[in-house]
Amino acid sequence: MGRVKFNGEQELEDFVFKNLDLHFSEYRIFIPEKKRIKTAGGKETLPDGILLDLEQEKVYLIENELKEHDVFSHIVPQIIKFLIAYKNNETKLKLRDIFVEEIKKNKERFMNIFEKYKDFDILDIHPKIEEFLNSELGLYIYIDGISEDLKNFCKILNDHIEEIWLIEVLKFEKDGKTFIMFNEDEEIGFYKSEAAPIKRKGKGTGENYVKIFKELLERFKTARPGVTDKRSRSTPHLGVPLGIGKFHVEWLFKGREPKKELEVGLHFEKNDGLINHLIFDFFKSKKSELEELFQTDEIIFEKHWYKNGIWSKIYIMKEIETLEDFLNNNELKDWAVDNLLKFFDFYKGYSDIVEIKIKA
Structure with missing residues (x-):
C-alpha cells in the first residue's frame, strides 16, 4: 500500500467532515458551508467549518489544508484573518443565530446536554450560546503533512488561542482502491497550560x-x-x-x-x-x-x-x-x-x- 497525494483540498475536507465523531462529542452543531464572516473593517473570509461542541462548551474553527500550500504566504494569513473576523461582534451574532436555529430544530437531541444548567429555557437559548461564543476559541487544522514551520506557528498562536490541534490526514492506494485515514501518531495538541505540545497517542501524552x-x-x-x-x-x-x-x-x-x-x-x-x-x-x-x-x-x-x-x-x-x-x-x-x-x-x-x- 503506497501513500499518494489528495486530488485537491476538497477530497481531504470531505473525509474530515464525515469523521468528526473521532474528535468532537455527539452534542455538536457543525456549520460545514463556507459561511462568509467579516472583520470589523469589512474584509470577508471563508472558514472551512465552524463547530460548537456543547459538551465542551466551546467553539472551534476548522481549517483543512494541503501541505503544498505555503505556511507563511497561505496558511498563516488565512487563519489570522479568520481569528480577526471571529472577534467581530457582528460575526458572533450571525453565528449565534445559526446555532440557535439548529438547536431549536433538534430539541430532543440537545435537551440532555442542557439539563445540567439550572433555570434553562430552550426557547430563550440566545444568552447561553453567546456565552459559549465569547469563551476561549479552539482551532483544528487538518492537513496531509505537518511541517516544523506549521508547528512553530501554532506554538506562537497558542498565546492567543487556548487549544489548537494539528491533525495529519493520510491517503493510500492499493490494488486500485483508495484509503484515507487520520494518522493517530501525528495528532498534536497545543495548550496554554502545557509547557510543550502533546500527542493523543503515545507514552506520557x-x-x-x-x-x-x-x-x-x-x-x-x-x-x-x-x-x-x-x-x-x-x-x-x-x-x-x-x-x-x-x-x-x-x-x-x-x-x-x-x-x-x-x-x-x-x-x-x-x-x-x-x-x-x-x-x-x-x-x-x-x-x-x-x-x-x-x-x-x-x-x-x-x-x-x-x-x-x-x-x-x-x-x-x-x-x-x-x-x-x-x-x-x-x-x-x-x-x-x-x-x-x-x-x-x-x-x-x-x-x-x-x-x-x-x-x-
Whole structure:
C-alpha cells in the first residue's frame, strides 16, 4: 500500500467532515458551508467549518489544508484573518443565530446536554450560546503533512488561542482502491497550560490523559451518580459542571515531565469578570472552612487568573512527576478524586447563596 497525494483540498475536507465523531462529542452543531464572516473593517473570509461542541462548551474553527500550500504566504494569513473576523461582534451574532436555529430544530437531541444548567429555557437559548461564543476559541487544522514551520506557528498562536490541534490526514492506494485515514501518531495538541505540545497517542501524552480522566470520572460518577455525563478526553484538563454555566470543579495537569503537577480546584470562568470575582470573594471569605476541610493552609486563591484576569480559581496542587507515575499510583488517584469531591460538595453547600448573589 503506497501513500499518494489528495486530488485537491476538497477530497481531504470531505473525509474530515464525515469523521468528526473521532474528535468532537455527539452534542455538536457543525456549520460545514463556507459561511462568509467579516472583520470589523469589512474584509470577508471563508472558514472551512465552524463547530460548537456543547459538551465542551466551546467553539472551534476548522481549517483543512494541503501541505503544498505555503505556511507563511497561505496558511498563516488565512487563519489570522479568520481569528480577526471571529472577534467581530457582528460575526458572533450571525453565528449565534445559526446555532440557535439548529438547536431549536433538534430539541430532543440537545435537551440532555442542557439539563445540567439550572433555570434553562430552550426557547430563550440566545444568552447561553453567546456565552459559549465569547469563551476561549479552539482551532483544528487538518492537513496531509505537518511541517516544523506549521508547528512553530501554532506554538506562537497558542498565546492567543487556548487549544489548537494539528491533525495529519493520510491517503493510500492499493490494488486500485483508495484509503484515507487520520494518522493517530501525528495528532498534536497545543495548550496554554502545557509547557510543550502533546500527542493523543503515545507514552506520557494525550492517550494517557484519556486513561487518567476515564478512571477519575468513573470514580467521581460512582460517588455522585447522575451529576455529570462528561466523557474522558485527551486534553490536560477536565471539568465537572456545577449547574451554573462556566462554574465547575476541575482537574488540571500542568508543566513538563518529570516535574508535572496536578491542580484540583474550583473554577469561575464566565466572561463577566465582575461575577467571577464576586463569587470568588465569597468563597475566599470561607478560607478557614476550606482549610479545615482540606486539612491544609496551602489552598491557593487566584482572583485574576486567566483571560486578562477575568477568570478566577481556588485550588490545591500536588507534584505527580509523570503521567505514567500517576496512572500507576492509586494514592494519587484517590487524592485527585477525593479533593474534587470536597470542592464539589463545598460549592453545592452554598449554591443557593451563589445564585442569589449572581441575580442581585
